[in-house]
Amino acid sequence: MALKLEPGTRLVVATHNPGKARELAEILENRFVLVTAGELGLAEPDETETTFVGNALLKARAAAEASGLPALADDSGLSVAALDGAPGIYSARWAGPGRDFTNAMKKVEERLEEAGAAGDLAAWFTCALALAWPGGPAVVVEGRVDGTLAFPPRGGRGFGYDPIFVPEGGAATFGEMAPAEKDAMSHRARAFAKLKAALL
Structure with a gap:
């Protein structure tokens, strides 16, 4: 079978994070009919892999098998050079079960001070x-996408660690940028450009 996606295809987005689902829909230019794993009541698989690629594949396969539809999964995170790449694949876990990223951003700052x-940055x-x-x-x-950290956090847009990340060559954090501005340069947009080139 040709690995191509036709516009209008129904896709499961393997996430329970509404912010991520919204961002994926915008980057995909609303070409597809997206339904989230959360909306379908699919369980979130344990992320047992040691890389972003491994975890993304694990989540996509689990959602595709459970739904019978093609499934798109993203695994992403913030890596800090002075913390040996942490939080990395544990970025969401640093936010705890309640996904409290205010707390997670504070933890990054505290770990840098401890180190x-x-x-x-x-x-x-x-x-x-x-x-x-x-x-x-x-x-x-x-x-x-490379950049530097900024404390205290700035901006209420985006999600996750966006308010403490300033992309290379910029002055605003991802949390201060309009969605279109962030989508033009983000790590997710760069990955999507590659996915579009492969599939569309």
Whole structure:
């Protein structure tokens, strides 16, 4: 079978995060009929892999098998150079079960201070995207955007760690940017460009 996605295809987005689902819909230019794993009542699989790519693939395969539809999953996170790449694949876990990213951002700042690295603010966001067909093949791509951390957090847009991340060459945090501005340069947009090139 040709690994192509026709506009109008019904896709499961393997997320229970409404912010992520909204951002994925915008980046996909609303070409597809998206339904989230949360809306279908699908269980979230345990993320047992050690890489963003591994976890994205695991989530996409689980959603595709459970729904019988092609499924798109993203695994993304913030990596901080002075913290040896943490929180990395544990980015959501640092926010705790209630997904409290205010707390998670505070934890990043505290860990930098504990490491005596409060001046080393280099960081990057990674996004791995996996698209899996039920019982079939999968396509996985990865995008990355480098930048620096900014404390205290600024801006109420975006989600997750966006208010503390300033992309390279910019002055505003992702949390201060209009969605279209962020989508033009984000790690997720870069991964999507690769996915579109492969599938559309």
